Amino acid sequence: MTAPHETGTAPEREMADVVRSIRDTVKRHSSRFERSIPLIASENLLSPYAKELLISDFHSRYAEGLPGERYYEGNEQVDEVERTCLDLAKRLFRCSFADVRPISGTVANLAVLKALAEPGDLVGTSRLANGAHISSASFGAFGMRGVKPVYYAWDAERMTIDVPRTREILLAVRPKLCLFGLSLFLFPMPVAELAPTMEQIGARGWYDAAHVLGLIAGGEFQDPLHEGCVVLSASTHKTLPGPQHGLILGNAPDPELDKRLQSAAFPGVTSNHHLHTMAALAVSFAEHLAFGREYARQTVANARALGQALHERGFDVLAPELGFTRSHTVAVRVANEGGGEAAARRLAEAGIITNKNLLPGDTSPKHPQGVRLGTPEVTRVGMREREMARIAELFDDLLHRQRPAAEVSSAAAELKSGFTGLKYCFGAGEAAYRFYDLVGHEP
Numbered sequence: 283m284t285a286p287h288e289t290g291t292a293p294e295r296e297m298a299d300v301v302r303s304i305r306d307t308v309k310r311h312s313s314r315f316e317r318s319i320p321l322i323a324s325e326n327l328l329s330p331y332a333k334e335l336l337i338s339d340f341h342s343r344y345a346e347g348l349p350g351e352r353y354y355e356g357n358e359q360v361d362e363v364e365r366t367c368l369d370l371a372k373r374l375f376r377c378s379f380a381d382v383r384p385i386s387g388t389v390a391n392l393a394v395l396k397a398l399a400e401p402g403d404l405v406g407t408s409r410l411a412n413g414a415h416i417s418s419a420s421f422g423a424f425g426m427r428g429v430k431p432v433y434y435a436w437d438a439e440r441m442t443i444d445v446p447r448t449r450e451i452l453l454a455v456r457p458k459l460c461l462f463g464l465s466l467f468l469f470p471m472p473v474a475e476l477a478p479t480m481e482q483i484g485a486r487g488w489y490d491a492a493h494v495l496g497l498i499a500g501g502e503f504q505d506p507l508h509e510g511c512v513v514l515s516a517s518t519h520k521t522l523p524g525p526q527h528g529l530i531l532g533n534a535p536d537p538e539l540d541k542r543l544q545s546a547a548f549p550g551v552t553s554n555h556h557l558h559t560m561a562a563l564a565v566s567f568a569e570h571l572a573f574g575r576e577y578a579r580q581t582v583a584n585a586r587a588l589g590q591a592l593h594e595r596g597f598d599v600l601a602p603e604l605g606f607t608r609s610h611t612v613a614v615r616v617a618n619e620g621g622g623e624a625a626a627r628r629l630a631e632a633g634i635i636t637n638k639n640l641l642p643g644d645t646s647p648k649h650p651q652g653v654r655l656g657t658p659e660v661t662r663v664g665m666r667e668r669e670m671a672r673i674a675e676l677f678d679d680l681l682h683r684q685r686p687a688a689e690v691s692s693a694a695a696e697l698k699s700g701f702t703g704l705k706y707c708f709g710a711g712e713a714a715y716r717f718y719d720l721v722g723h724e725p
């Protein structure tokens with residue numbers, strides 16, 4: 283095949299340059315991550331069997347509606363895979379209802395709001411500064427649906443909802459829906475403790491499991507659909523190491539509610555539902571049923587070990603009396619290390635990828651005093667407690683001992699060089715950061 287850069291027209295040659303440059307940039311990104319210590323709590327790596335479906339023909343198709351009731355022809359194989367995906371979801375979470383059509387966690391949240399609330403309704407939730415997702419904000423999904431937040435009381439020491447004070451708020455204000463779930467999610471939420479109050483005021487419980495989905499499935503966190511929530515929404519690519527997608531689960535013996543959730547998913551908030559990612563999700567569910575318990579256990583063990591090691595090196599890790607975390611996430615107040623923004627930037631220069639994060643008590647949303655650290659990805663490539671201690675040492679070298687970023691970056695790359703293959707999936711050992719070169723040559 284002749285490439286445009288040899289014989290093509292001027293626009294073809296120009297655009298071939300653009301395509302080459304995009305490919306090069308993505309390849310550079312992949313090798314950068316291969317050398318780095320990625321600690322973003324909301325990120326993970328896809329298994330090879332899930333990844334190959336992202337470039338399958340499912341990507342090119344439309345399937346509106348439910349399996350067996352589609353608006354387009356040609357969907358028999360899509361139906362088969364989607365039925366499998368739904369069955370696996372229900373088995374993994376031991377629940378009666380699943381919808382795998384929302385294409386992200388935010389879209390799943392919009393669908394739940396559409397199904398269970400009307401504009402003007404009151405919905406219980408947590409404040410952004412206490413770790414809630416922007417879905418709960420007036421400029422996010424809550425605002426789009428026109429619902430009004432009722433904020434729970436917060437226990438900043440224990441980094442969870444203050445149950446007695448929240449009971450009083452719920453009884454006084456009587457929201458229609460109570461949302462549990464966070465983006466800075468260290469400890470389980472008191473769903474079971476608040477369930478009798480929700481029942482008393484006729485409010486439904488809704489759990490946003492975007493961050494902790496893989497931990498719930500792996501039996502390492504709470505089990506909200508069996509503690510008092512009737513619906514759960516999530517994204518599927520954080521502690522559940524699946525594709526970028528969304529999910530709604532339910533466990534109410536209420537077919538009317540299931541139907542409302544289904545019609546909120548389609549035609550409410552989706553048209554097509556990204557069939558290639560749905561197929562990859564089915565594979566990720568199967569792999570989580572096979573390997574998820576061990577993966578979830580190690581992810582939490584690593585987060586606790588990281589918190590402990592940072593604490594021992596003088597970092598202000600939140601919730602020391604509670605073992606720092608029960609999830610995949612650790613929160614560190616870095617006011618003494620220059621604040622969240624400066625610390626996260628300096629860590630990134632040294633090959634350690636984190637994010638600045640608001641913490642309870644922060645006075646300015648523009649100047650977060652924390653960094654959020656997560657162990658889903660480093661666990662996925664096989665790191666364990668020993669490596670968490672080494673990561674804490676790198677933090678200490680960089681942020682306390684002022685060792686140059688270039689030196690810490692080399693040390694981080696050396697540590698990572700032993701951990702570049704995937705674990706806890708079929709095809710384990712496959713290169714985690716591989717660039718799939720389908721074409722075999724440059725344009």
Ligand SMILES: Cc1ncc(COP(=O)(O)O)c(C=O)c1O
Pocket residue numbers: 324386387388389391414415417463464465490491492493516517518527528
């Ligand atoms: C609690 C919570 N809900 C929802 C979302 C949104 O998920 P997505 O990025 O898939 O839209 C996030 C994302 O980080 C989250 O933390």
